[in-house]
Amino acid sequence: MADDILYETVGPIRIITINRPSKMNSLDFSANDKLINAFKMFDEDNEARVAIITGSGSDSFCAGADLKSYTLEFATTPPDQFHTKYTNGYGLGGITRNLNINKPIIASINGYAMSGGFEIALACDIRICSDNAIFALQDVKWGFHACDGALVRLPHIIGLTHTMEMFLTGNRYDSTWAEKVGLVNTVVDQSSLMDKCLEMANLIATRSPTAIQLGKETIFHALGRPLSDGLQFESTSFRKLGDNNDLIEGTRAFAEKREPTFK
Known part of the structure; x- marks a missing residue:
C-alpha cells in the first residue's frame, strides 16, 4: 500500500502530498498523524525554507476528515478527553491548531478543498489553486460545525459577510469566486499549478x-x-x-x- 503522506525534497522546498486519492485525500486518524509528523519534519529541518502542501491526483486537495472513520469518534470523545487530546492538542493536519510553524507554507489546491481540508488550506500562508478547485464548509449539513480554524481564520481572510454565507449555507464555491473574494492568491490551469507554486516557493526561499x-x-x-x-x-x-x-x-x-x- 502506498504511503498516505508523501514528503519530497526539492532544494530548499519540501512538498507534502496527501496521498489518498480514492478517498478524495480525506484524512483518517493514521493519515492525520503522519501529516502532523511531516509538518514537524519541515519545521525542524534547518535546510527547509518553504513547504508546499497538495493532494494526490487532479481532483481533490483534501476532503477533510474521513466521515466514516474519524468525525463521529472525534466529536463524541468525552469532554475531559476531548479537551486534552484535541482542544489542547493538534488540530487537523497539525497546522490548523497548536502546531505553530513560522516558516512559509503554500497550499497547492488541486481540486476539492472541503471542510477540514479547506481549514488546512486556510492555515497556509499563500493559497494557489487550479481552475477546477472547489471550496466548501459543509459541516452544518451533517450536524456539526467547523472546529479546526475556519470559523476563526476565514473572517480575517474574506470578511464576515462571505464567511457567514459559506458557513450558513454549506454551499460549494468555485475558483472564480475564491479569487474574487480574496480567498486565494492566484488561479492557474491544473497543468501549471505545481510549477506556479514552486516558482513562488523558490522566490520566497531567496529571502531572509x-x-x-x-x-x-x-x-x-x-x-x-x-x-x-x-x-x-x-x-x-x-x-x-x-x-x-x-x-x-x-x-x-x-x-x-x-x-x-x-x-
Whole structure:
C-alpha cells in the first residue's frame, strides 16, 4: 500500500502530498498523524525554507476528515478527553491548531478543498489553486460545525459577510469566486499549478529566513490584539534581526548592488 503522506525534497522546498486519492485525500486518524509528523519534519529541518502542501491526483486537495472513520469518534470523545487530546492538542493536519510553524507554507489546491481540508488550506500562508478547485464548509449539513480554524481564520481572510454565507449555507464555491473574494492568491490551469507554486516557493526561499520567520510570528501575534500591543511586538521582533547574520548579508548586498545569499 502506498504511503498516505508523501514528503519530497526539492532544494530548499519540501512538498507534502496527501496521498489518498480514492478517498478524495480525506484524512483518517493514521493519515492525520503522519501529516502532523511531516509538518514537524519541515519545521525542524534547518535546510527547509518553504513547504508546499497538495493532494494526490487532479481532483481533490483534501476532503477533510474521513466521515466514516474519524468525525463521529472525534466529536463524541468525552469532554475531559476531548479537551486534552484535541482542544489542547493538534488540530487537523497539525497546522490548523497548536502546531505553530513560522516558516512559509503554500497550499497547492488541486481540486476539492472541503471542510477540514479547506481549514488546512486556510492555515497556509499563500493559497494557489487550479481552475477546477472547489471550496466548501459543509459541516452544518451533517450536524456539526467547523472546529479546526475556519470559523476563526476565514473572517480575517474574506470578511464576515462571505464567511457567514459559506458557513450558513454549506454551499460549494468555485475558483472564480475564491479569487474574487480574496480567498486565494492566484488561479492557474491544473497543468501549471505545481510549477506556479514552486516558482513562488523558490522566490520566497531567496529571502531572509530569519526576517520571514520573525515577521510571520509578528503578523499572527498582532491579529485580534490592540494596535499598541502589536506595534510593541513588531518593534521587539525587529531588534532581534540586529543579532543575526541575515541583516549583515542583506545590507552588504545592497551596498554592493547584488542579490543577497542567505544561509
